[in-house]
Amino acid sequence: MDTSISFKLKVWRQQDARSEGRFETYEMRDIPTDTSFLEMMDILNEQLIEKGEEPVTFDHDCREGICGMCSLYVNGHPHGPATGATTCQLYMRRFHDGDTITVEPWRSAAFPVIKDLMVNRNAFDQIQQAGGYVSFQTGGAQDANAIPISKEAADEAMDSATCIGCGACVAACKNGSAMLFLSAKVSQFALLPQGRAEAKRRVKAMLAKMDELGFGNCTNTGACAAECPKNIKLSNISRLNREFVCAKCKD
């Protein structure tokens, strides 16, 4: 196995939200396969800075798959060809010598490009602010066993809570729908007794906010769940639908 590879990198460059974007091709030489994808982008940027060109803008923060900042649509997949992993957990050993690697920003009307590969995902914050919390006084912590919760419900709520809000579901969806994100955020509370108190208000408010922000309608293609770096399950969307339809019918 080669320890380093050379390839062409096609990167989307766009000055700002209003400018027309275009692809630029860069020749990357002798990149060690142990390099992470974002480190490879760092190498590219150092080369660009040395040449006096403007570096490529892209989102990143923790680089250990928990913060949800990294994005990048690599070769037709959000977070690249690896499954269950974010872009920062993607390594160059996934690619081959002589490949052309295409890197694009998330493309969705609700996620406008800020610059190059960085998009504005503030819409997700707004959806969360619309109801993705519990709003009662908790006071002193009560005994852990005071409210029994089944292992299944606890596990499933925890799985839903692993959503990092990166937006890969929206990027993968041909309809630009944010239903997987929303369903994870609704499910993590809907499954637990503490979340039931405000369940109806929460699902209605969050869904209304999502629709208002211009995300598309879910057609159950399942591309979101297939591309999710945290393996959020499609069954969450059915739970969201159930919560919403029941809440509306009870009005």
Added chain:
Amino acid sequence: MWLTNSSVGRKVIMSVTGLFLVLFVTFHALMNAVAIISLSAYDAICEFLGANWYAVAGTAVLAGGFAIHIIYAFWLTFQNRKARGNNRYAVNSRPKNVEWASQNMLVLGIIVCCFLILHLFQFWANMQLPELLNNELSPEFRTGEKALETIFGNNNWWVLPVYLIGFAALWFHISHGFWSAFQTLGTANDKWIPRWQCISKWWASIVFIMFAVEAIYFALHFNGIINC
């Protein structure tokens, strides 16, 4: 009204009308099967579904179901394309576990719709419509048997492949639409998603096989190739 204002509400409308149409095509296929067993029984069904008030009411509800399903399909697709934005991805790939049909429902629906229009021109426009307008039925369409002979017989060999294409599009459309409807109505979870998907494929296949066998039988029977 949440059924029009919210994304989930609009999908509920698509699901309910879709399931209604699935039931309709299933009954349609079952009634066609009667023609293979007994042509005189089939004539009786055609007579029953003529211009009687219950048949006309049924046709109106059915047409309403089709109209809502089609209007919502275009409306949802328009909204979804807008949500996707103006810039398309340069590289696209379909992830594993994502059905081809699920991403092409509108195209499949349009093919089914084209087939439906042809089918209505061939049968409905010559059978129930003249009765509604109090016109005389032409002798070629006076009974169900005659109508089948007129359309499939007379060496009209182009009809069979066109019908089979329509049925194939319907198979793909139902194979996704059926389970998708139950997912939208909130009746799915980790256990039931694969179950609905399995039932979906079976249902679509049974409807397809019934329709295909019937069309092939009519084409062979009314062109004198088989005599049973």
